[in-house]
Amino acid sequence: RAKSAGGNRYELADPEADARAITRHGLTTALPAALERDEFFIEYQPLVHLGDGSVRGAEALVRWAHPQHGVLGPDRFIPLAEDTGLIVPLGRWVLEESVRQARRWQERHAEAGPLRINVNLSPCQLQHPGLVSDTVDILDRLGLDPSGLCLEVTESALIGADDDLLKPLRRLSEMGVDIALDDFGTGYSNLANLRRLPVSVLKLDRSFTQGMQQFPADPVDLKLVEGIVSLAHSLNLSVTVEGVETGAQAEALRDMGCDTAQGWYYARPGPPDRLHELALADAIG
Ligand code: C2E
Ligand code: MG
Ligand code: MG
Ligand code: MG
Numbered sequence: 001r002a003k004s005a006g007g008n009r010y011e012l013a014d015p016e017a018d019a020r021a022i023t024r025h026g027l028t029t030a031l032p033a034a035l036e037r038d039e040f041f042i043e044y045q046p047l048v049h050l051g052d053g054s055v056r057g058a059e060a061l062v063r064w065a066h067p068q069h070g071v072l073g074p075d076r077f078i079p080l081a082e083d084t085g086l087i088v089p090l091g092r093w094v095l096e097e098s099v100r101q102a103r104r105w106q107e108r109h110a111e112a113g114p115l116r117i118n119v120n121l122s123p124c125q126l127q128h129p130g131l132v133s134d135t136v137d138i139l140d141r142l143g144l145d146p147s148g149l150c151l152e153v154t155e156s157a158l159i160g161a162d163d164d165l166l167k168p169l170r171r172l173s174e175m176g177v178d179i180a181l182d183d184f185g186t187g188y189s190n191l192a193n194l195r196r197l198p199v200s201v202l203k204l205d206r207s208f209t210q211g212m213q214q215f216p217a218d219p220v221d222l223k224l225v226e227g228i229v230s231l232a233h234s235l236n237l238s239v240t241v242e243g244v245e246t247g248a249q250a251e252a253l254r255d256m257g258c259d260t261a262q263g264w265y266y267a268r269p270g271p272p273d274r275l276h277e278l279a280l281a282d283a284i285g
Pocket of ligand 4 (some may be wrong): 183205242
């Protein structure tokens with residue numbers, strides 16, 4: 001309840017909002033020390049070739065093992081790290097750790113094939129002047145070929161992007177790093193805009209896959225996905241679908257020409273050894 005007195009306006013505290021604020025504030029202030037104390041870790045979720053079910057790589061997904069609150073997902077703390085700028089060192093840590101892991105997979109078992117690693121970039125990292133040099137340095141130092149790395153950038157981060165913002169991505173792409181447009185279809189997808197962006201992979205957002213959950217699936221949804229896939233292919237982009245939870249979805253998406261899939265149907269995000277085991281299997285889907 002709000003109360004006014006003598007022109008001053010007091011907001012009576014909403015206990016729930018308060019608790020949220022404290023947690024938010026508490027988490028925000030704890031972030032730098034958490035990075036120093038190594039409280040972050042990465043889970044890997046396989047990227048599966050829809051044609052033969054083989055594991056071709058993994059997406060790195062960061063988690064925070066908070067000493068009081070348990071394991072927190074990225075949605076809880078990435079926005080806070082973005083607000084405070086900590087996302088830059090945190091993102092660099094994620095990149096280095098993921099590249100090191102990709103290298104380990106390559107060394108341990110060449111027969112698992114050249115597993116590639118996908119790493120998410122937040123908009124702040126895109127604007128950070130050190131992005132290209134940090135990435136080059138990490139790849140050089142750890143000995144991973146640039147073609148083994150794919151950086152995921154959300155569509156919304158690139159909306160209205162001018163040339164200055166695209167330049168670092170273009171440089172990375174020329175070096176052989178793949179750039180993926182993440183969560184495609186959630187923003188104001190401007191299909192014509194696609195040709196301007198230095199991307200080689202389109203990651204269709206989970207909402208499309210979820211739309212196919214109902215049976216029979218909405219035929220308009222199916223047409224939409226088919227249309228996006230054929231447009232992407234005509235622009236030489238490969239298509240990855242997120243959030244595949246059933247075999248029926250996987251089959252439908254394969255029939256529609258999608259190239260790569262990711263989702264609980266194949267595996268939840270997990271530790272690096274688990275990915276390694278999955279990669280050694282002939283097919284997991
Ligand atoms: P994203 O890049 O779109 O990652 C996919 C998210 O979908 C992950 O959530 C993953 O666990 C979840 N997912 C995968 N398969 C399924 C499925 O079959 N069903 C359902 N319902 N969900 C599935 P997560 O790990 O909570 O990550 C959320 C978001 O946080 C990511 O979305 C990404 O945008 C961001 N994120 C994660 N790690 C990093 C990071 O290192 N840096 C930055 N900047 N962002 C990150
Ligand atoms: Mg992603
Ligand atoms: Mg995504
Ligand atoms: Mg998504």
